[in-house]
Amino acid sequence: MTDPWWISLIKAFLIINLLLLLFAYMTWVERKVLARMQLRYGPNRVGPFGLLQPIADLIKLIRKESFFPASAVDVLYIAAPVFSSFTALAAFSVIPFGPGWHIWKWNVSGEVANLPIALVVIFALSSLGIYGFIVGGWASDSKYALLGSMRTCAQMVSYEVSLTFAVLGVVLMGQSLSLVDIVQKQASTFWFFGPQFVGLVVFFVAGVAETNRPPFDLPEADTELVAGYHTEYSGMRFGLFQMGEYVNMITLSALAVTLFFGGWYGPWAPLGPLWFLLKLFVILFLFLWLRATLPRLRYDQLMRVGWKVLLPAATINAVVTAALVVAL
Amino acid sequence: MARGNPIDSVKGFGVTFKQIFKKPITQQYPEYKRPVYPRFRGRHRLHVHENGLEKCVGCSLCAAACPADCIRVVAAENTADNRVSAGERYARIYEINMSRCIFCGYCELACPFDAITLGNEYEISEYSRDDLIYTKDMLLAEPIKKVPVADRDLYDTPIPYYQEHS
């Protein structure tokens, strides 16, 4: 069942790089999709279709001066982006992306680490990741950044509750906290997005909020707070924050795929990871579509939605599911 | 709090999604240069007569007309061995400070000899302000970068009434 340590290492290495590549091209996709929705072309100068744009961005970010405010708290200021990008990357380790393969004499599983409490790990890591944003905003010693990190703090904490409650139904139905088990369960029964539709909606909305994506991008609302918690960041430190944010978004989408859409399983061909990727992109597209269409919420409205709409909905959903699961 | 039909909120998604299939409106600028209309007022040009003499006589009317005071003309007298323009005087120095110019075209209106016109070039950015002071040689030279002009017959003024009736 468990792989030898070096296989895990190779997988981890591959996954991290794939994830980074995905992050890089996610920025490209986002720009392209947004552009098309806004009657523009998007990046199309660097390489064919602008495909080298992410690399150009990377080079730019690395070469750019890493601005450092004189009154910033140095260790925390530098550590914050590193921390948030690390937790974001780490969270992906428990997401199963394939059924597992038999290569030569080893069985290779479809995830880096199959933990019985994978879901808890993900939530734990994402809760930790918040500290990166909060500390980063606070350590910058800037009013905009401070406001941004305050917003992050409140928003993330609020929505994490709803997010967790939203998956309770799935956990109940899957009867496991292991993501692999949940996927297998879906494969053997049905995908959970149907029975858990309320859970899915709450999960998705809370997920958008959790990843600071529009219309919940209040922590970095550019027209209000300049750039929120990362106002004072530039160069690769800023890049790390961006990376954390995008990887979080990917992780969340992957989690949604895993929890509600049967993970790597597909209706026709057993394509494994390809199915997984395809579903992942559909959900990511939703993120972008939201950004292109909706205005930003206001802070108090955001809190209201979080506590008064999402949380009750998620709770009722969980209770009803529990009742049904017990009853059936 | 809730107003109208909540489904209406979703209409907006249709609007954004629809655009994906439309042709983008942005222009791929350096490769594609949108034709300007014939009246477009861009970079100035000084003209010469067919016999090679400059049309400009250095009268400074353009400088007087310029609301931004960006034209400097220093005139001198034509001599037998140095004949530059058709009249008695010519512009020894003719400079336009493009960084001040507001492209109002008053210089063009003011010039009694049609010596200066505002052309169709709009690609006049430079890295240094000094380079934006155009000298006579630059203004007399044939513009290097060409910008297409929309159909002159279609988009330009019909024959003025006073010309028809005189």
Next chain:
Amino acid sequence: MAIASDRPRIYESSRVPSPIPTVLQVPEELRGSEDLLQVNFGPNHPSTHGVLRLIVDLHGENVVGLEAVIGYLHTGFEKNMEQKTWWKAITYPERIDYLSFQNNELVFVLAIEKLLGLEVPEKATWMRTCLCELNRIHSHLVWLGTAALELGAISMFWYCFRERDSVLDLYEMVCGARMHTRYFQAGGLAEDIPRGFFPEARKFVDWMPKAVDDYERLVDQNEIWLERTKGLGLLSAEDAIALGQSGPVLRGSGVDWDLRRAQPYLAYEQLDFRVPTYPNGDVWDRYKVHMDEMRESTRIVAQCLDRLEGMEGQPWIADDRKVVLPPREELHTSMESLIHHFKIVTEGYRVPEGEVYVALESARGELGCYVVSDGGPKPWRVKFRAPSFVALEATATCMTDALVADLIAIVGSLDTVMGEVDR
């Protein structure tokens, strides 16, 4: 939070005291509190991009104090104009309110013509009406795009700019410049209307209502948009009048007042159009006024085009040799024309002594131009009544119970152009 203080009110039904508070005072009980955070919104801020500074006192996310600092775009337009001849000064007003440029140009030209007692040909009058309404559409489009952008609806900006570009294309075709046209000259128009204008303008007029439909589909019924705009930045009709508001801000507060109808100029008397008003005085209503006005302006443009198409061959500028530049072809044959050309260009025409105030309805409200002439070739005094400046004064009054995010929405909804505020 109440803005009224112990000072007397401007008039009974208004809550605005006299003198008008332009600063939102931090309430007594909060003063000196450590919870207050004073934040500079601007001048270097994405929403104010270098032109406006708002010093905001925040209590948490609540705006409790507000002070506007202006002058970052001060260029001394009025004083500059006093140094230029009347003819040259025409190029200045269009740069004051760079979005409503054609209206600004018109108001100054109308003032000159009024002082000169100059009759303008009919064709010029109709063309001016047409361009001014196109200009109103242009200005409202920019407002809508940027106001939506500030609320986070980023795509709207691009859709609005698509139509705006069509308007600017029309300007480029007619005037030679996309924004600062100097097309209106004392006596009429600088040039005749080009042939291709009518079909192109028709195309735009046909398309524009559909575009407005699209904008409305995007945000009109959107729950978040409604949440962000309804009931915010309230300005009652009484307060709006007390604060001297005009234009969409006034009409968004339910006052049915439009100079185009109340005091017709140009060809407005002969035009059929509606003046939209909305009663609540919140950001939403101001937004609706702008949307409706775009539709109405499109109708006006269509009516103008109908009239103009029948005027081919008519003169577009008055035949007054002492003011209007003589035709170019005469410069090579007629000494008199050359002298008149020379004098108008270098010294400028003289405008009889007198003072005049001309007001018109620009995209942002009553745009007034007060001009005093001492009989010389240069204006002795030029003063603009800038609607943006007046609108900005209402910021503090509107800013009751507002959060940071509303601050942006409210300031945005007042539709101020800082170039006009600072002049």
Next chain:
Amino acid sequence: MSATELVTVTVDGREVHVPPGTGLVETALAAGVEIPVFCYEPRLGAAVGACRMCLCEIEGMPKLQAACTLTATNGMIVRTAQTSERAAEGQEATLEFILVNHPLDCPVCDKGGECPLQDLTFRWGPGNTRMTFPKRTFEKPIPISPAIALDRERCILCYRCTRFSESVAEDGQLVALNRGAESVIATFEDEPYLAPFSGNVIELCPVGALTSTQYRFEARPWEIQNVPTVCGLCPVGCNIQATTREGKVKRILSRNHPEVDEGWLCDKGRFAFTHLRARDRIADPLRRVRRRGFDVLSWDDALGEAAELLMQAQGRIVTALSGSETVEQAYALGRLMRAGLGAHTGVLPEETSPALDAFRLPLSAIRDAELEPVAERAPIVELWVKAARRQGAQVEQAGDALEGCRRLADKRNALGKSLRESERAILIWSGEEGAGGAHLAALAKELGFAGKPASGAFHLPCTPNGRGIADAWAAASDDEGPNPEPIGLLFVSGDEAAADPNVRALAERAERVIVNAMFQGLAVGWADLVLPGTSYLERDGTYVNLEGRLQRLRRAVIPPAPDELAWISKLAERFAVEVSPHASAVFAEVSERIYDGLPFGEVGEEAPLRTRSEAPAPQLPSEPAAEGKGLRLVRYRPLFSGPAVERVPELQFQRPAPEVELSPGDAGRRGIAPGETVTVTHNGTSLQLRARITKSLREGIVRIAAEHAGELGGTVEVAK
């Protein structure tokens, strides 16, 4: 004037009361109505009504009348073009007629933009033309003198120029040739127009027919600034405007001060400004280096060097002043030398006596005088004298200064007698003798001018501000010291001093020489240190002219080097003397001492003449010892001479020829015919000069321009 003496005229329905005889143009102006004119110019004498622009309808006269030729009479009812259709039509027709043959030259014409023809056409004329035929052409431009170009196509035959030439300058060189449509302006016999006041016709011309060759195509009216200042080239101090463009003086225009110049300028004042851009103009301090000539120094080094030279001289310093310094500059220099270094010896360019202050009059009084004995004339004074003669004044040549004085003081002298009787008599004196006017003052006192406010005396000095610098130098310190011997350091201030042979002679005795001059040519060979000088157009300050009028100089252009006041102030700092670098502050100090605290700002653009003061009794110097036999040589500085004129090509023809002037008697006795080459001998040195017989010269005297007189002096002998 009492009301009974006024006549009532109605102009366009407005009643106006004016003295009888007032021109109709002025009368209308008094009523607030402008009658446009081209040819009318009261300064040129009687109106000629040549241009017909001033056509008016006058009740009782059937045809339109030229208003400029009429004077106000009681009950006259005038309707100008503003109210009369006929007059307007007439005026428009006149303009149309004038423009029929006017070339389409505005864009190339120097007058364009400040052209009365343009102005009047724009304001009164028709908007379009009926003229479709080819226009008349002439050869153009014709240089009628090195400084003036004539363009006959543009001429509208107003005859202003010829009238000036005929009846103001009285040179008679500009004339109208032919008649009717063929009329053209030309010089007499097509000779170049060579006259000292020729430049005025440029300003008089209402179109661009007469233009300045110096200003040709240099600038347009909207590109220039006009700086009101005062000419610093002769003691008259004509009020001028310096037209500048892009930091360079482009031309000089007159600025009518009715008491000083009446709007006329001599050609020197008008054309000599190009010396500012002379090729040998010094822009940096120079130090003499043996063999190599001069080395350029930085200003810091130069001031260090100057301070060292001044220190080394240990107070044995002589300062030679030019007379072209401003009052402030002279005072500052005085403070530095006298207060800072204890060097009180100054060589002033000429003597000036304050005694004449008691007989002060404006120059315009000359015109109104009935009697004036003249010794010799200065440029504009000459025009005033001519005007006086035209008005019927008796102008007498009084002859040689001292001798003449004595003669007039004699009660039996006929001229002296009428001078005593006349209420309006003016004495004019020039020349370097006469103790700076002390003799003249004594004579005026003797003739009883003190009690006659319309009678006065003028001494014409040689330098533009001799009086001002003498006063300022005296005001700088109250101490006196002995003349140093030997001279440790000679400080030469200004070009005139540098060009003065007497100063050069002084330099022979000096150990070191510092020269402050504009031109390198004046400093070569004798200066150890050269500090760049500036011109009157480059300085702020005040001048005192020959009337004693304090006038304000304004800086028209920034000089290529710091002006004198700036570096004197820095230099003075090193010797612990406080001198402000700003003319206003220095003037405040000077004014406190000698001008009754008059503030700098109130010197004014059209300066008033200070009232006559109770002057001290003239201190007459002892009579010069009678010299040996022979003819007495009078060295004089002609108007067109000096370092500035030498550097202006347009003025070369005006410079004096190498001539010796003799009286007819002396010439006849020696058998000298006009134009013959003669030898002038003095003390063994001799010069070959051309002889010229001058009737106004008294016997026993010969005159030679200083620049041609070489080392001659005292008494000379002239032989064939």
